[in-house]
Amino acid sequence: MPHTTVRRGRLVRAALLGTAATTAAAFAVALPSPSVNAAPLPAEFSGSAHADLIDLPADLLDAAAARVPVGHSATAVDSAAASGNVTAAAANVDADLIGIPVTLDDISVTAPPSASDAGTLLPLDLPVLASLGVISGEVEADYVSATECPTAIGGERLLGRSTTSVAGLGLLDGVANIGAVQATTTTKLVDADGDGASDVVSETSTTVGDIRLLANVAGGITVRVSDAVVTRATSDGSTGTAGLVNSNLTAQVLVAGVPIATVPAGTGMVNVPINLGVASVTLRIGLANFADASDGATGEGSLDAVLRIHLNATLLGNTLANLDLAVGPAHVEATAPEGGIECDVVAPADTVITAPADGSTTGDATPTITGTGEPGSTVTLTIDDQDPVQVVVDEDGNWRHTPATALADGEHTVTADGDADGAGVDDTVTFTIDSTTPPVDTDGDGLTDDEEAIYGTDPTNPDTDGDGIDDGDEVTGAGNEYDGRPTDPLEADTDGDGLEDGEENTHGTDPNNADTDGGGVNDGDEVANGTDPLDPADDQPVVTPADTVITAPTDGATVTDPTPTITGTGEPGSTVTLTVDDQEPVEVEVDQDGNWTHTPTTDLTDGEHTITVDGDANGTGEDDTVTFTVQVPTAPTDTDGDGVPDDEEQQNGTDPNNPDTDGDGLNDGAETSAGTDPTNPDTDGDGLKDGQEVFGPTACITPAGVAGSTDPLKPDTDGDGLTDGQEVNGVDVQQVYYTNRGKPRKAKTIGLVRTNPCNKDTDGDKLTDFQEVTGIKIGQKIVRSKANGGKYKIKVRMTDPTRKDTDGDGLTDYQEVTGKKNKRFKSRKTDPTQADTDWGGGRDGKEIKQKHDPSRHG
Incomplete structure (x- = not known):
């Protein structure tokens, strides 16, 4: 209705x-x-909201996939569906977009009846992933029936909501580490103001944690999004709209913790200059580039990504990274019937007799009977036992009837039955006619x-x-x-x-x-x-000139700009006269939208100032006055240009005349950002200067072959037991080893070895650098010929951490100290510093191939 x-x-x-x-x-x-009027229920309407969390780049996958979206959230409503009118789903991947064999896991609900669910989703096993946090989902769907809307809470009627989150994700080895990402999709009906209709609204809201790129190179790059990114599609049945809800978003780019650039939303892909020392880096970033596809009554639009990152990095001609990453793609759509949806159904108006009043007496033998009812309905009137009369209720909800024949003196009863509610007799009135009593007109009107x-x-x-x-x-x-x-x-x-x-x-x-x-x-x-x-x-319409008003600065405000822009409103096309303090008045034109603006050409002094404005359209003299204060902040002095004000340097104990107080290759400002001590060239005491660590020693190559840097706050970056300084500067290993067999043997000493501070196993032999340079206790009994000394036990042996096979006998150091290759003979261990452990004339590796025991002679 x-x-x-x-x-x-x-x-x-x-x-x-x-x-x-x-x-x-x-x-x-x-x-x-x-x-x-709004469309009464049942009414046809639809809406959907879709968001993926992280789209993995296809070129990093061993598959012909367009993209692999990790984490998926979606809600949809279709009032015309036979069942399952609302769906809400959270999944570990977007099943419609994957192109590789992974196990799909989702949590989903449909309504009616209303339902909700939550839980943890299966992780994904993909070679590109270095790490993957927990994926979880929470869903709810609320749909009563085709003839009843969900209950309104704060003017909103929730239909479906889905929230999917991933606790974090790492790609390859330090190429990209993505913080927690969460996407919530919602479809709902929103009550419009004052017109009794509800609009269809679909939304996505995505939050993105910090994204670290090239974390092992010169402190790395961080990309930080300022706030949740919200998209919305709305339809009121006449017009559909779609767009970003918070368009003032920014993405901040930091290098080694120091901000270097800010990228605004909706500006396409932006080039960001990056300096990572010896590495050559190209970085392009796009934030919240929304495409509006609304058409007629349908609001629709999409984000290719909340955050899009193109990264290319090389070091000495070798590719460190080639990455195209999309975080948070989203799509919203909403369609409503003309006029919106009538959720608050108004009950038919009661049928009421308003005159004559119950118990009243009148001298009029044909009294007019009046009342109210549901507009457009019919009321059945019965006077005493006469035939019923049908009376139509007008569009304002009123009805009236005058008897065609006079009623006799005495008591009469009128009943009224409105057909709108089908409730039988709705009202009854009993009144008396007394024609012998002349009518009284007290005021003679x-x-x-x-x-x-x-x-x-x-x-x-x-x-x-x-x-x-x-x-x-x-x-x-x-x-x-x-x-x-x-x-x-x-x-x-x-x-x-x-x-x-x-x-x-x-x-x-x-x-x-x-x-x-x-x-x-x-x-x-x-x-x-x-x-x-x-x-x-x-006929000439009367137009009252618009008031002339100063909108900025506001009265009582304090501004830091000595030439603040003064803005206001007034009559379009008129002129306003502006006076600042006792300066010469300035005339400013009001544009066709009723706005004017003026910026002083000379600086205002610190202190209080008064602006007055007079609009010529209304001729009333001074129209508005604003008093404000100018207070220009004093720029801090940074004598040495290191990014730290002189007063802070004095507090920190650094030299305000020297950008690098401790001479470690990092200026004092960069040290403050990185957390290192600007008064100590070697903050972590590992034997390397802080600057040397941040910009990467040449020996620092990750296990994946990517050039990196050591941690200036951690003396042992790779955690192998050797400090970064020991690894870069070298450790003198005084271990004698023999590469020949039999006698006479030629002794060699391992000597000074420099290992990789970013890889705990420099030579990849499965022994850590620390184990190799400090020695490994073997404890294996060896049997030689009596002529060669007979039995003896191998005790502690140091090996060369830069060579997998110290003694060159065909077995790696790890295979010798564990006996892994000698399984035929109870995995007896051999000496990694003796090419021929048993002095039998054959190298240990050759003996194993010949199915001989290299720990036993004969």
Whole structure:
């Protein structure tokens, strides 16, 4: 049923005007036309919201996939579906987009009936992933039926919501580490203001944790998004819109913790200059580039990504990274029926008899019976035992009936039954007719006191509304000199045009029509302007010039800009005169949108200032005044240009005249950002200067072959037991080893070895650098010939951490100290510093190939 707002008091009075002996049936009060009605339920509407968390680059995968979206959130509503009208789902991957064999795991619910669920989703096993945090989802769906909307909370009626999150993700070895990412998709109905309709709204909201790129190179690159990125599609049935909700988003880029650039939302892909020392880096970033595809009543749009990153990095001609990463792709869509959706269904109006009053007495044998009901419905009236009469309720909710034959003196009963609610008899009134009692007209206005009670007028005041026309003449129309139609005795200005009904007679205008000549200006304004309200040719709309207002700076504000931009509003096309303090006035033009702006050409001094403005359109002199304060902050002095003010340097104990106080290759500002000690060249005491560590020693190569840097806050970056300084500067290993067999043997010493501080196993032999240079206890008994010394036990042996096979016998050091290759003979261990452990004449590796035991002679 259409929603109608009924102002019952006023409309009842309008229906009661007049009697059977007058032209009251022709009376009507002009009211505004109703607005477009909302679509009653059941109504067809739809919406969807879709968001992926992280799109893995296809070129890093061993598959022909377009992309692999890790984490997926989606909600959808379709009121026309036979069942499952609302769906909400959270998944570990977007099943529609994957192109590789992975195990899909999701949590999903449908409604009706309403439901919710939550849990942890299966991880993904992909070679490109160095690490993957927990993936979790939470979903809910709420749909009652095709004829009932969900309950409104704060003006919103939730249909579906899905939240999917991943605790973090690492790609390859330090190429990209992505912080926690969470996406929430929502479909809902949102109650519009004042029109009784609900719009269809679909939203996505994605938050992105810090993204670290090339973490092992010169402190790495960090990309940080300022806030959650929210997209929204809305449809009110007439117009669909879509876009970013928070368009003032930014992405900040930091190198080694120091901010170097800020990228605004919606500006396409932006080049960001990067300096990572010896590495050559190209970085392009795009933030929240939204594409609006709205059409007609459908709002629709999408983000290719919340954050898009193109990274290319090389070192000495070798590729460190070639990455195209998309975080947070999203799509929203919403379609509503014309007028929106009528969720708050208005119950049919009650059928009520308003006159005669129950228990009243009247001398009128044909009294007018009036009442209210559901607009457009039919009321069945029965007087005593007479035949029922059908009466139509008008569009304002009023009905009336006058008996065709006189009623006899005595008591009578009227019943009313409205067909809108089908509830049988709705109201009953009993009244008495006494024709022997002459009607009383106390105030002599032509209406009996009984009639005045019916109309709500004052029986002691002939002109209740004070418009110069007696109540009786208003009811009968005798007081309307224009066309004799009734006017409202309770409203001095029946048509609301600014002229009272009595004044309308003076000017010859229609008291029931605010614009008698139809020229577009109401009668009251024409009279006020001196134009003829009966001649449409001279109708000129009255336009009051817009006020001249200063909008910025605000009164009492403090600004830091010595030439603050002064803005305001005024009459479009006019001129405003601006005065700052006692300076010469300046004339400023108001644009066609009613805005003006002015920036002082000379600096204002620190202190209080006053602005006055006078708009020429209204000629009222000074229109607005604002007093504000200018306080320009004093820029801190940074004598040595290291990014740290001199006063801070004095507090920190650094030299304000030397950008690198401790001479470690990092300026004091960079050290503060990196957390190192600007007064100590070797913060972690590992034997390497902080600058040397941040910009990467040449020996620092990750296990994946990527050039990196050591941690200036961690003495042992790779955790192998050797400090970074020991590894880079070298450790002297005084271990003798023999590469020949038999006698005479030629002894060699391992000597100074420099290992990789970013890889705990430099030579890849499965022994850590620390184990090799400090020695490994073997404890294996060896049997040689008696001539060569007989039995002996191998004790502790140091090996060369830069060579997998120290003694060159065909077995790696790890294979010798563990016996892994000698399984045929109980995995007996051999000596990694003796090419021929048992002195039998054959190298250990060759003996194993020949199925001999290299730890036993003979």
